Amino acid sequence: MISPITPVAKDMPLNVERLEQSFELVKGRGDEFTAQFYANLFSDYPLVKPLFANTHMEEQGKKLFASLVLVVDALRQPEVLESAVKGLGTRHVKYGVLPEHYPMVGGALLKTFESVLGTDWTADExxxxxDAYGAVSQLMLEGADYLPEVLSLSN
Structure with a gap:
């Protein structure tokens, strides 16, 4: 199991070219990628599975992959990326997502990239x-605007 990753500062410089190039290798494999992602997420972090109890997983997979496409496509437009990602954070609050879930998703995401990319997955990727997930999750958390009582319940 890959350790969960922690959000980092959003102003950290990202390796945009490497992100674009590596994502290009998985772009045509969305169904495979998302199936592997959710298998990793639910296997490594079963406590998040109830968040998806009333979710149509095929549709959810398409939404996840569309979000990844959006992020990669907007890497060179930080103002567009920031607005879209903060909006994702806002929506995730109503799904029951808490701040402690973000590192779990990041761990599953990295594990999925490693699995799908195989020998093209390097330490640099x-x-x-x-770094990208850390920056994106930080923006999502900024957009989440959790009520204090929700945060106190999660601690």
């Missing part, structure tokens, strides 16, 4: 995606 891992670092680029860890």
């Amino acid at each position: 891992k670092q680029a995606w860890a």
Whole structure:
């Protein structure tokens, strides 16, 4: 099991070219990628499975992959990326997602990239995606606007 990753500062410089190039290798494999992602997420972090109890997983997989496409496509437009990602964070609050879930998703995401990319997954790709996920999750958390009582329940 890959350790969960922790959000980092959003102003950290990202390796945009490496992210774009590595994502290009998985772009045509969305169904495979998302199936592997959710298998990893539920296997490594079963406590998140109830969040998906009333979810149509095929549709959810398409949404996840569309979000990844959105992020990668907007890497060179930080203002567009920031707005879209903060909006994702806002929506995830109503799904029951808490701050402690973000590192779990990041761990499953890295594990999935490693699995799908195989020999094309290097330490540099891992670092680029860890940095990107950290920045994106930080923006999502900023957009989440959790009520204090929700946060106190999660601690």
